Amino acid sequence: MRAARVLIVGCGALGSAQAEALARAGVGRLRIVDRDFVEPSNLQRQTMFTESDAQNRLPKAVAAANHLREINSEIEIEPHVSDVNHSNVEQLIDECDVVVDGTDNFATRYLINDACVKHNVRWIYGAAVGSYGVTMTVRPHQTACLRCLFEEAPTAASAPTCDTAGVIMPIINIVAAVQVSESLKLLTGHIEDLHGSLMQFDVWRNEWRKIDPGTAREDCPACGLGTYETLAAVSQEDAAVLCGRDAVQISPSRPTRVNFASLADRLRRAGEVKFNDYLLRFRTGNFELTVFKDARSIIRGTNEIATARSLYAKYIGN
Numbered sequence: 001m002r003a004a005r006v007l008i009v010g011c012g013a014l015g016s017a018q019a020e021a022l023a024r025a026g027v028g029r030l031r032i033v034d035r036d037f038v039e040p041s042n043l044q045r046q047t048m049f050t051e052s053d054a055q056n057r058l059p060k061a062v063a064a065a066n067h068l069r070e071i072n073s074e075i076e077i078e079p080h081v082s083d084v085n086h087s088n089v090e091q092l093i094d095e096c097d098v099v100v101d102g103t104d105n106f107a108t109r110y111l112i113n114d115a116c117v118k119h120n121v122r123w124i125y126g127a128a129v130g131s132y133g134v135t136m137t138v139r140p141h142q143t144a145c146l147r148c149l150f151e152e153a154p155t156a157a158s159a160p161t162c163d164t165a166g167v168i169m170p171i172i173n174i175v176a177a178v179q180v181s182e183s184l185k186l187l188t189g190h191i192e193d194l195h196g197s198l199m200q201f202d203v204w205r206n207e208w209r210k211i212d213p214g215t216a217r218e219d220c221p222a223c224g225l226g227t228y229e230t231l232a233a234v235s236q237e238d239a240a241v242l243c244g245r246d247a248v249q250i251s252p253s254r255p256t257r258v259n260f261a262s263l264a265d266r267l268r269r270a271g272e273v274k275f276n277d278y279l280l281r282f283r284t285g286n287f288e289l290t291v292f293k294d295a296r297s298i299i300r301g302t303n304e305i306a307t308a309r310s311l312y313a314k315y316i317g318n
């Protein structure tokens with residue numbers, strides 16, 4: 001374990017729980033990548049961070065590295081403040097024994113899946129929203145990958161997110177605990193003890209389910225056919241800084257039609273929202289998001305693509 005390197009993609013709620021557990025377990029090298037800053041609203045669930053991290057608006061990767069070094073000074077922590085995308089994902093997973101999913105969006109998960117299948121790196125999917133969580137361990141070309149189960153990511157603006165629906169901390173700890181246990185089994189070579197399922201939990205409804213994901217599918221675009229859609233620059237969700245307007249435009253990676261009424265219902269919990277037949281406008285803090293029917297959005301209040309992508313993932317969701 002001391003010689004192992006684990007990549008944690010996303011250091012929000014799941015990522016901070018994973019990072020702390022892996023650091024305490026003594027995994028020798030932790031590479032942590034996150035594009036966001038710590039905000040006061042994160043503290044309810046992101047147990048790594050403190051009020052002073054939020055006041056100082058520290059990048060999550062940096063704040064996490066500071067705390068982890070105090071938890072275990074004998075391991076190497078490698079923080080990366082960046083947006084994971086097609087141009088850097090293969091470099092980030094390079095030399096990693098396991099990749100753990102701490103992200104909040106499917107665009108990044110499909111990117112991780114494609115890169116890990118291509119380079120034969122094991123990765124552990126995990127997600128939580130509300131009181132529900134899900135996780136699955138992917139061993140490329142042996143178990144099913146995320147695309148074997150769901151060939152395409154859900155379309156933009158189709159599902160609740162932690163920032164619109166909320167999330168309670170206990171489900172985070174359950175999902176992260178299973179992901180960390182699976183990481184330890186992989187790092188110590190106990191393949192036979194992996195849970196081998198798509199594991200789902202709901203701590204409010206008291207449900208716990210294991211679904212058999214089967215094996216790697218021959219007709220899977222990634223592990224069967226060897227095509228890695230998200231790694232090609234042309235297929236990327238398109239983002240562009242709108243010059244002189246303090247705004248960034250994000251276009252979804254796949255065509256969709258947004259139901260404004262249901263998106264507005266979800267967004268009302270997080271800020272001020274208005275819509276007509278053509279567009280929906282949502283205000284939160286210093287940012288204003290204008291969403292069009294095709295899920296293309298203009299995010300005003302920033303000219304940073306990473307910040308805009310982060311807001312898009314949090315509020316529109318994909």
Ligand SMILES: [Zn+2]
Pocket residue numbers: 144145146147148149216217220221222223224
């Ligand atoms: Zn597959």
